[in-house]
Amino acid sequence: MSQNIKDVMSIRDIKITDLSANPAPLGLMGFGMTTVLLNIHNAGFFPMNAMILSMGIFYGGLAQVIAGIEEWKKGNTFGATAFTSFGFFWLSLVGNILIPKSPDYAGLATSSVAFAAYLFMWGVFTTFMFIATLKGSKALSVVFLALAVLFFLLAAGNYLGSTGILTIAGYEGIFTGLAAIYTALGQVLNEAYGKKMVPL
Secondary structure, eight states: OHHHHHHHHHHHTOOOOOOOOOOHHHHHHHHHHHHHHHHHHHTTSSOOOHHHHHHHHIIIIIIHHHHHHHHHHTTOHHHHHHHHHHHHHHHHHHHHHHGGGSGGGGGGOOOHHHHHHHHHHHHHHHHHHHHHHTTSOHHHHHHHHHHHHHHHHHHHHHHHTOHHHHHHHHHHHHHHHHHHHHHHHHHHHHHHHTSOSSOO
């Protein structure tokens, strides 16, 4: 009996160290690179194409969902919610574009007003997530604030049918994506060198 008690006590003394990698840079890169490429399109430099849609499915979509699941395993509620949500945002965005292309679903094309409502709700979500970043790094706060502004600009542009607002949103979206890339690479470099190489 006393040996059993000692065994239980020794089990309680075991400390588990999390040696898994930080999934945030993957999520931020998936978001950042896809956002830059989509918003180069929004700014009017090239039309919607398979490159953007593929990035939306695989890097912006699936890679962020994977990052979100990894954040969940680490006990990071914010990271799990943000990356998983934005991963599925990209997948739903691709769905909005591709589903009506099928003859069977041509009547389900999203109107500009409905699409504006979709973007507005993502803006609301991002605003609340931005508030949560205020206790973290300034770089992450910049990413979420810029993203909230982007969603509201896109919502306004679609609601009003304004190509001018959508073009402005495109340039603002390029900044948003670059801010996410900066934050991701900063985390990677700071960890790789074991010191503050990039201010965050």
